[in-house]
Amino acid sequence: MNETAKRPDPVGLCPKCGEPVYYVATIGKAGAYVCDGGRECGFLIWPEVAHRKLPPKAVEELVVDGQTSKLLHGFRSHDGKEFAARLRLDPEQDNKVVFVFEDPAPIGKCPECGADVVDKPKSYGCAHWKPENGGCGFAIWKDTAGHRVTEDEAKALLDGQEVGPVECRSKAGKSFRATLYIDPQDGHRVAMRFEDHGAPAPDDEDDDYPEGE
Numbered sequence: 001m002n003e004t005a006k007r008p009d010p011v012g013l014c015p016k017c018g019e020p021v022y023y024v025a026t027i028g029k030a031g032a033y034v035c036d037g038g039r040e041c042g043f044l045i046w047p048e049v050a051h052r053k054l055p056p057k058a059v060e061e062l063v064v065d066g067q068t069s070k071l072l073h074g075f076r077s078h079d080g081k082e083f084a085a086r087l088r089l090d091p092e093q094d095n096k097v098v099f100v101f102e103d104p105a106p107i108g109k110c111p112e113c114g115a116d117v118v119d120k121p122k123s124y125g126c127a128h129w130k131p132e133n134g135g136c137g138f139a140i141w142k143d144t145a146g147h148r149v150t151e152d153e154a155k156a157l158l159d160g161q162e163v164g165p166v167e168c169r170s171k172a173g174k175s176f177r178a179t180l181y182i183d184p185q186d187g188h189r190v191a192m193r194f195e196d197h198g199a200p201a202p203d204d205e206d207d208d209y210p211e212g213e
């Protein structure tokens with residue numbers, strides 16, 4: 001019997017024994033990623049950690065690189081508090097999945113105050129946002145006028161480059177294309193230049209910036 005024919009692609013090779021790691025739906029309530037080496041190896045990753053479902057990409061990074069590259073938001077502790085962390089496999093604990101709480105590498109420097117800009121749940125924002133650090137409000141909102149700003153785009157913006165034109169959407173639901181850039185004349189907010197200068201400006205462009213976090 002050829003069991004492997006029905007199987008999905010392996011996530012990667014087991015960091016313990018080198019056998020392929022597969023998602024197996026019949027383990028536990030929601031399945032698990034397990035090593036083909038079976039019980040002798042015992043390598044396993046649960047698809048949910050601290051009440052948060054892991055994206056397949058994060059599981060793949062854990063298996064292949066031993067750690068996730070990005071901060072994952074939305075974990076919940078036992079007392080219900082939300083927290084963000086990266087994950088890694090701890091070889092000292094039989095390759096168990098553990099949290100990493102050090103700050104991830106900053107994605108750039110704040111054009112307002114020069115502090116680090118870091119990945120936050122809703123923005124790429126200045127690390128010195130707390131009042132005791134100066135209360136800097138610089139942020140590149142991940143949802144900028146309906147466009148999902150990627151980390152690479154945020155890096156480019158912080159480098160002083162223009163991004164786009166990208167597909168945007170006004171609050172009224174009209175789509176339009178705009179080039180994004182950081183405007184030093186306007187408190188280093190992300191500003192938009194519209195591709196078609198003949199077109200009327202979208203009705204409510206300013207309202208599309210969410211205020212605060």
Ligand SMILES: [Zn+2]
Pocket residue numbers: 014015016017018019035036037038041042043
């Ligand atoms: Zn294994």
Ligand SMILES: [Zn+2]
Pocket residue numbers: 110111112113114115126127128136137138
């Ligand atoms: Zn700042």
